[in-house]
Amino acid sequence: MVGLRHRFESRAGDVTVLDGVDLHLDAGDHAALVGASGVGKTTLLSVLGGLESPQEGTVRVDDHDLAGMSRGELATFRRETVGFVFQHFGLLEALTAAENVELAGSLAGAAAGPRRRRAAELLEAVGLVDRARHRPLELSGGERQRLAIARALMNRPRLVLADEPTGNLDERSSTLVMGLLESLPAGHGCTLVVVTHDATIAARARRCFRLSGGRAIEEAIPV
Amino acid sequence: MSWRDALVLAVKGVRRRPGRAVLTVLAVLLASALLTALLTISTTARTRVLDQLSSGGPLAGIKVAAAAPDPAQVNQDNPDVGAPKDLDGAALGRIRALRGVRQVIPVLSVRQYVVPPRGPGRRRTQPFIGSVVGVDLRHVGLLPITLEAGRLPVAGATTEVAVTDGYVERVGVTPTQRSRVLGTVVELAAGRLEDDGGHALVRGRWTKATVVGVVGQDAANGELLMSDRAVREAQAWIASGVNNSRVLGGPTSPYAGAYVVAHGIDAVPQVRREITSVGYSTSAPENLIASVRRYLRVVEIVLAAVGIIALVVAGLGIGNAMLAAVRERRREIGVLKAIGARDRDIYRVYLIEAGTLGFVGGLVGTFVGWGIAEAVGVVVNRYLTQQGLEGVRLGLPVPLLVGGIAGATVLALVAGTLPALRAARLPAREAVSGG
Ligand SMILES: Nc1ncnc2c1ncn2[C@@H]1O[C@H](COP(=O)(O)OP(=O)(O)OP(=O)(O)O)[C@@H](O)[C@H]1O
Numbered sequence: 118m119v120g121l122r123h124r125f126e127s128r129a130g131d132v133t134v135l136d137g138v139d140l141h142l143d144a145g146d147h148a149a150l151v152g153a154s155g156v157g158k159t160t161l162l163s164v165l166g167g168l169e170s171p172q173e174g175t176v177r178v179d180d181h182d183l184a185g186m187s188r189g190e191l192a193t194f195r196r197e198t199v200g201f202v203f204q205h206f207g208l209l210e211a212l213t214a215a216e217n218v219e220l221a222g223s224l225a226g227a228a229a230g231p232r233r234r235r236a237a238e239l240l241e242a243v244g245l246v247d248r249a250r251h252r253p254l255e256l257s258g259g260e261r262q263r264l265a266i267a268r269a270l271m272n273r274p275r276l277v278l279a280d281e282p283t284g285n286l287d288e289r290s291s292t293l294v295m296g297l298l299e300s301l302p303a304g305h306g307c308t309l310v311v312v313t314h315d316a317t318i319a320a321r322a323r324r325c326f327r328l329s330g331g332r333a334i335e336e337a338i339p340v
Numbered sequence: 341m342s343w344r345d346a347l348v349l350a351v352k353g354v355r356r357r358p359g360r361a362v363l364t365v366l367a368v369l370l371a372s373a374l375l376t377a378l379l380t381i382s383t384t385a386r387t388r389v390l391d392q393l394s395s396g397g398p399l400a401g402i403k404v405a406a407a408a409p410d411p412a413q414v415n416q417d418n419p420d421v422g423a424p425k426d427l428d429g430a431a432l433g434r435i436r437a438l439r440g441v442r443q444v445i446p447v448l449s450v451r452q453y454v455v456p457p458r459g460p461g462r463r464r465t466q467p468f469i470g471s472v473v474g475v476d477l478r479h480v481g482l483l484p485i486t487l488e489a490g491r492l493p494v495a496g497a498t499t500e501v502a503v504t505d506g507y508v509e510r511v512g513v514t515p516t517q518r519s520r521v522l523g524t525v526v527e528l529a530a531g532r533l534e535d536d537g538g539h540a541l542v543r544g545r546w547t548k549a550t551v552v553g554v555v556g557q558d559a560a561n562g563e564l565l566m567s568d569r570a571v572r573e574a575q576a577w578i579a580s581g582v583n584n585s586r587v588l589g590g591p592t593s594p595y596a597g598a599y600v601v602a603h604g605i606d607a608v609p610q611v612r613r614e615i616t617s618v619g620y621s622t623s624a625p626e627n628l629i630a631s632v633r634r635y636l637r638v639v640e641i642v643l644a645a646v647g648i649i650a651l652v653v654a655g656l657g658i659g660n661a662m663l664a665a666v667r668e669r670r671r672e673i674g675v676l677k678a679i680g681a682r683d684r685d686i687y688r689v690y691l692i693e694a695g696t697l698g699f700v701g702g703l704v705g706t707f708v709g710w711g712i713a714e715a716v717g718v719v720v721n722r723y724l725t726q727q728g729l730e731g732v733r734l735g736l737p738v739p740l741l742v743g744g745i746a747g748a749t750v751l752a753l754v755a756g757t758l759p760a761l762r763a764a765r766l767p768a769r770e771a772v773s774g775g
């Protein structure tokens with residue numbers, strides 16, 4: 118992405134969050150995004166994932182140019198290309214764990230049979246098979262995070278965006294979750310961007326970017 | 341997302357806030373129950389009641405007089421009657437054969453010497469010459485006869501009589517206390533002219549009859565109502581006199597008139613025209629029919645309006661509940677969009693959620709409403725039966741039931757459109773912003 122500029126306009130005053138971010142990632146890259154709180158990490162991730170349209174600049178993912186896309190095309194892009202893991206999990210309380218995972222498939226128009234098999238496979242991978250019929254409120258924070266990852270992977274995305282996936286987890290769970298996320302690029306050739314405050318998590322990435330003053334600066338991986 | 345998946349998601353959405361869902365559904369339920377009940381009752385009133393009153397009762401009844409028709413009589417309620425003209429069995433046969441005629445009930449009448457009993461009135465009542473009307477009492481429901489007190493004489497009985505308020509007043513009892521005449525015994529005498537060796541002699545045939553009821557009647561002129569058999573016997577006595585006792589001034593027509601019941605109100609004008617061409621004077625309460633019809637139509641409109649207002653209020657309730665749901669699920673809708681939901685997927689889910697509330701409310705409410713109508717029907721029937729009229733059967737108004745359910749659903753869909761649109765237009769950004 119090139120020359121990204123994004124300003125939130127509100128009556129209380131405009132906030133310029135991104136001010137000329139230039140960022141290039143190769144397919145299959147694993148990048149960490151660090152920076153102080155409120156610096157715009159989530160915003161940058163939303164722009165990458167097609168949730169937010171920047172006021173200026175271009176975003177290209179593979180050969181999609183997000184700036185020129187209609188609402189419908191953006192929805193398709195989010196559905197088929199991106200897997201988003203939210204800071205707050207973003208699970209639907211009314212649905213069971215399995216249904217939450219299947220939902221992504223159902224939005225993509227997958228048939229019930231393959232959808233169910235894929236969901237079972239993913240729940241197995243994140244170690245939640247025996248919690249499949251439980252609702253998110255009956256799961257622990259770590260379990261919810263794993264569930265959110267399973268859902269993000271449902272449609273085999275080319276780009277996985279994880280917003281502080283270990284923010285609320287203890288060290289053991291963090292390791293487990295990161296292990297899950299990191300196993301992806303290898304498996305599917307997909308790109309992973311992880312926002313984190315945790316240096317040890319950032320240290321696991323291949324590249325690390327620090328967001329500050331509206332710009333992204335690549336740093337050496339801390340050891 | 342398929343319709344099925346959207347439906348599943350919508351139903352889960354409804355179940356999430358059971359309290360609110362129940363209240364919203366309850367409002368729809370009450371409204372559609374009200375609408376169904378009111379419409380069932382008023383349509384029944386319009387179709388069945390009018391129909392039964394008309395095909396059965398006084399509204400489709402045409403009074404045929406033993407008189408020639410006045411040329412201008414048709415389309416008038418109570419025309420001037422032409423010159424007296426005998427109405428006999430043959431004439432009734434011809435009328436019975438007319439198109440649109442359901443039944444012909446002959447009305448007999450005989451003039452008799454009436455001796456009221458001493459007792460019920462404050463003053464002693466003078467005997468008088470009165471007319472006794474005789475009809476087949478099995479068909480009373482079809483005749484313009486209303487029971488005011490007591491009961492009707494048994495069909496075919498010769499010792500039971502019902503009296504009118506005219507008689508009640510004549511014996512010095514105020515109409516509000518009319519039941520005081522019940523159980524008293526009236527003496528009746530039919531006079532016959534006899535030849536007693538060159539001298540004319542009137543011999544009376546004396547009978548006693550117990551007053552069993554007080555009626556309002558418009559079948560023929562007369563203060564007393566008895567079975568046709570009782571009147572026929574008196575007529576036979578009179579007719580067996582010299583020269584049919586004509587000299588005593590009795591009427592010559594075998595029947596005082598007839599009551600013709602048409603096949604529904606709509607057949608009344610045509611039947612009247614045909615009876616006129618047979619050669620008899622008729623009258624029918626056509627103005628009354630028209631105004632009853634108008635009145636029932638107005639009632640129907642008013643009741644429907646009340647029900648529809650209730651439904652619209654319920655619809656606003658659905659809209660409100662849905663707006664609240666959308667507001668509190670902004671984040672969740674954002675998440676759905678972030679994982680790829682199209683605008684129309686979200687639109688569908690929320691529209692179905694609103695439709696579900698309307699459908700469930702409409703389904704239960706319509707049947708509850710029909711139950712209410714049935715209960716009202718039972719009360720009405722009890723009254724009608726008491727009046728000696730045929731009861732009203734409430735048919736299962738299938739179009740009304742289907743319409744009620746569909747109507748509530750459509751209303752909910754309309755009410756849900758704005759909230760669903762609002763949900764569909766929410767940006768995916770909602771998934772990451774705010775609390
Ligand atoms: N809708 C909005 N309107 C106005 N300002 C906003 C809006 N959303 C975010 N911001 C502002 O944009 C800035 C960046 O927010 P963002 O959520 O991207 O930060 P972040 O780096 O993810 O922070 P954290 O580490 O706390 O999650 C913040 O200062 C925030 O106040």
Ligand SMILES: [Mg+2]
Pocket residue numbers: 158159160204280
């Ligand atoms: Mg953030």
